[in-house]
Amino acid sequence: MEQHPRRLLTIVTESAIESHLIRHLERWGAHGYTITDARGKGTRGVREGNWEANRNLRIEIVCDDTTAGRIAEGLREHYYDNYAMILYTSDVDVLRPEKF
Amino acid sequence: MDPVVLFFLLGVTAGVLRSELRLPVQVYELLSIMLLLAIGMKGGIELARQPFLQLVPQMLAVIVMGFILPLLSFPVLLAFGRLPRADAASIAAHYGSVSVGTFAVVVAYLGSREVDFEAYMPLFVVLLEIPAILVGIVLAKGLASGGKLRESAHEVLLGKSIVLLVGGLIIGWIAGADGLAKLAPLFFDPFQGLLALFLLEMGLVTASQIGTLRRYGVFLLAFGVLTPVLSALIGLGLALVLGLSLGGAVVLATLAASASYIAVPAAMRISVPEANPALSLAASLGVTFPFNVLFGIPLYHWLAGQLYAITGAA
Numbered sequence: 001m002e003q004h005p006r007r008l009l010t011i012v013t014e015s016a017i018e019s020h021l022i023r024h025l026e027r028w029g030a031h032g033y034t035i036t037d038a039r040g041k042g043t044r045g046v047r048e049g050n051w052e053a054n055r056n057l058r059i060e061i062v063c064d065d066t067t068a069g070r071i072a073e074g075l076r077e078h079y080y081d082n083y084a085m086i087l088y089t090s091d092v093d094v095l096r097p098e099k100f
Numbered sequence: 101m102d103p104v105v106l107f108f109l110l111g112v113t114a115g116v117l118r119s120e121l122r123l124p125v126q127v128y129e130l131l132s133i134m135l136l137l138a139i140g141m142k143g144g145i146e147l148a149r150q151p152f153l154q155l156v157p158q159m160l161a162v163i164v165m166g167f168i169l170p171l172l173s174f175p176v177l178l179a180f181g182r183l184p185r186a187d188a189a190s191i192a193a194h195y196g197s198v199s200v201g202t203f204a205v206v207v208a209y210l211g212s213r214e215v216d217f218e219a220y221m222p223l224f225v226v227l228l229e230i231p232a233i234l235v236g237i238v239l240a241k242g243l244a245s246g247g248k249l250r251e252s253a254h255e256v257l258l259g260k261s262i263v264l265l266v267g268g269l270i271i272g273w274i275a276g277a278d279g280l281a282k283l284a285p286l287f288f289d290p291f292q293g294l295l296a297l298f299l300l301e302m303g304l305v306t307a308s309q310i311g312t313l314r315r316y317g318v319f320l321l322a323f324g325v326l327t328p329v330l331s332a333l334i335g336l337g338l339a340l341v342l343g344l345s346l347g348g349a350v351v352l353a354t355l356a357a358s359a360s361y362i363a364v365p366a367a368m369r370i371s372v373p374e375a376n377p378a379l380s381l382a383a384s385l386g387v388t389f390p391f392n393v394l395f396g397i398p399l400y401h402w403l404a405g406q407l408y409a410i411t412g413a414a
Contacts, residue, residue: 016369037125044378053365053381054305055125082373 003093007068013085015055029067044084107296111303138287140268143222166231170196190375193236197360206354217347240372309386324387328357353400359384
């Protein structure tokens with residue numbers, strides 16, 4: 001079984017900015033994404049997710065190296081200063097490289 | 101004290117004592133959807149009975165109030181709160197806009213005391229929601245904020261509360277009282293019960309703001325109590341000028357006094373991201389919402405009674 005290396009980007013951020021962020025991600029070259037509701041604690045305090053203004057998302061994107069770099073740079077430029085947001089990356093393998 | 105207010109106190113108490121109690125997110129969502137639709141439809145039924153053109157002057161006056169309220173609190177926040185411009189503008193927008201939750205409480209309050217009010221008031225909720233947001237963005241970004249305004253106009257106009265309120269108004273208008281009688285068992289009869297559950301959750305959320313409040317201290321507390329009272333006086337004055345009933349005056353005063361905690365925070369997060377959302381939410385949810393629910397509404401009722409007695413209005 002042939003495997004192809006790709007990058008997995010995981011973003012945890014405020015759900016208030018979901019639609020804006022998605023538009024950006026697609027512009028930066030993400031072919032797809034997976035979103036789950038999340039809650040937790042960070043430098044901006046506990047985000048319990050129990051009502052509108054307090055909800056978090058986890059967005060996962062599998063993409064190639066170039067796109068990963070572009071997304072990371074874009075997030076740093078547009079979001080890091082003013083939003084509760086973390087990004088971490090990892091290496092993953094995929095079976096169908098044309099999808100990512 | 102109204103039983104729905106006791107539910108709010110239960111929520112606050114449970115939150116302060118760090119109880120495990122929490123309403124599932126989906127339940128809270130459903131409750132707020134049902135309340136918004138019920139409020140909208142009630143207003144719509146009444147709008148169908150009114151010649152709409154006669155309401156236009158009142159509607160314009162209410163919109164003007166929506167623009168003026170944030171302009172009044174902004175300099176106070178800058179000068180006395182010594183807040184950065186973005187934060188002051190964001191908080192001013194919160195206080196110029198309205199809280200549908202508070203509106204639901206004043207409706208229940210007047211209902212249980214059998215005080216009549218103009219049933220088309222939900223229309224004013226819609227009208228008051230938006231102007232303050234525009235003012236807030238312009239105060240934060242200056243007049244060159246056209247792009248920002250367009251972005252958040254979409255955010256606000258298609259936000260949950262406006263869509264459901266306006267949708268409910270239109271449905272109520274088209275269907276009328278007879279048409280909606282079939283829906284009454286789901287939306288109108290259990291209104292107080294739904295509100296009680298909603299306020300239980302609001303109590304828990306309010307309690308979660310106390311930590312932030314402690315950090316930002318006395319100014320937010322004072323601002324969160326004094327602003328609604330002064331805004332309520334403006335609302336009462338306007339009600340008198342517009343010739344609203346006593347009950348209508350209490351509702352308009354409460355609308356002026358209430359501070360948004362759903363539509364405005366979402367819009368500010370997008371349009372004025374550098375404003376700290378913890379500050380405005382601590383004030384509007386941690387101070388002003390409980391103040392209005394527990395003390396404000398009875399106070400505005402009393403003030404309206406005094407004012408209407410002095411001026412001899414109906």
